[in-house]
Amino acid sequence: GDSVTQMEGPVTLSEEAFLTINCTYTATGYPSLFWYVQYPGEGLQLLLKATKADDKGSNKGFEATYRKETTSFHLEKGSVQVSDSAVYFCALFRYNFNKFYFGSGTKLNVKP
Amino acid sequence: EAGVTQFPSHSVIEKGQTVTLRCDPISGHDNLYWYRRVMGKEIKFLLHFVKESKQDESGMPNNRFLAERTGGTYSTLKVQPAELEDSGVYFCASSQDLSGGGELFFGEGSRLTVL
Numbered sequence: 001g002d003s004v005t006q007m008e009g010p011v012t013l014s015e016e017a018f019l020t021i022n023c024t025y026t027a028t029g030y031p032s033l034f035w036y037v038q039y040p041g042e043g044l045q046l047l048l049k050a051t052k053a054d055d056k057g058s059n060k061g062f063e064a065t066y067r068k069e070t071t072s073f074h075l076e077k078g079s080v081q082v083s084d085s086a087v088y089f090c091a092l093f094r095y096n097f098n099k100f101y102f103g104s105g106t107k108l109n110v111k112p
Numbered sequence: 113e114a115g116v117t118q119f120p121s122h123s124v125i126e127k128g129q130t131v132t133l134r135c136d137p138i139s140g141h142d143n144l145y146w147y148r149r150v151m152g153k154e155i156k157f158l159l160h161f162v163k164e165s166k167q168d169e170s171g172m173p174n175n176r177f178l179a180e181r182t183g184g185t186y187s188t189l190k191v192q193p194a195e196l197e198d199s200g201v202y203f204c205a206s207s208q209d210l211s212g213g214g215e216l217f218f219g220e221g222s223r224l225t226v227l
Contacts, residue, residue: 004154036218043116043218044155044203089155099168100216102147102155 002027006090006103013080013110021075021106023064023090031092033057033066033073038087038105047075047088085110114138118204118219126227130192133222137186137206144187145207145216146179150200158202161187173198194226 007022025033035047035057048057053068062077073090090103117136125131137144146158158177159169163184172179176195181187191198201223205216 041220043220044205044216045218046215049215091155097168098143098160099157100145101157104152104154105149 002031002092002094002097002101004090004092004101004103006088006106009087009105009107011106011108013108015082015110015112016079017110019075019077019080019084019108021088021090021108023073023075023103025071025073025090025092025101027071027092027094027101029094029096030068031094033064034091034093034100035062035064035073035075036089036091036102038089040086044089080108080110082110082112084108116204116206116217116219118202118222120222121220122223122225124225124227125194127196128193130190131194131224133189133191133202133204133224135187135189135204135206135219137204138217141206141208141217142184143207143209144181145205146187146189147203147205148200149203149221150197155203158189191224194224196226199224199226 003026032051034049036044037047038044048059050057050066056065064075087105087107089105119134144161149155157171160167161181178190201221203221205218
């Protein structure tokens with residue numbers, strides 16, 4: 001079945017460090033791929049998305065590229081800030097099932 | 113515009129008791145979803161409403177869970193009787209149209225602790 005696998009956390013970085021959170025997926029067809037973020041005390045909110053192979057989603061300095069050949073959608077940011085501390089969820093959307101599939105989440109802690 | 117709201121934010125009950133979680137979606141959103149995250153694991157789909165109709169309830173764990181969306185507005189998720197393994201965070205999400213890779217809007221979640 002469809003699934004999303006992302007790296008386990010927590011990930012602890014110093015401010016201005018480079019961030020990569022790995023995400024791979026299993027799905028037939030051509031799903032859309034998403035990164036959602038949950039800041040402390042808040043609900044999940046969309047960070048970025050890509051709807052087809054080779055698309056790059058970007059927002060708030062984060063970016064991820066839809067790689068069909070490696071079935072991956074890794075999240076990257078060149079210089080993290082303390083305010084980026086949150087839990088990040090990778091997800092895929094299957095149109096024919098009208099359903100999202102989420103990964104287990106990766107907690108990011110950024111220290112000043 | 114108000115976002116998706118969920119109530120209560122946290123509920124602590126004993127095994128065998130009943131709990132009802134409520135979700136108010138964004139006004140005008142026909143699609144309403146319930147998800148659950150248990151023990152830091154992946155967020156799992158429970159069910160999907162389109163207006164008042166259950167489109168897909170394949171993720172509901174068992175018949176102790178009952179979801180309703182009377183009138184196609186707010187939704188409730190009742191767990192009766194609650195078991196220890198029901199503990200987790202229950203998220204509600206709504207959307208208008210998911211074609212073209214649309215966006216789900218999430219509530220803050222209702223944390224359920226069953227003792």
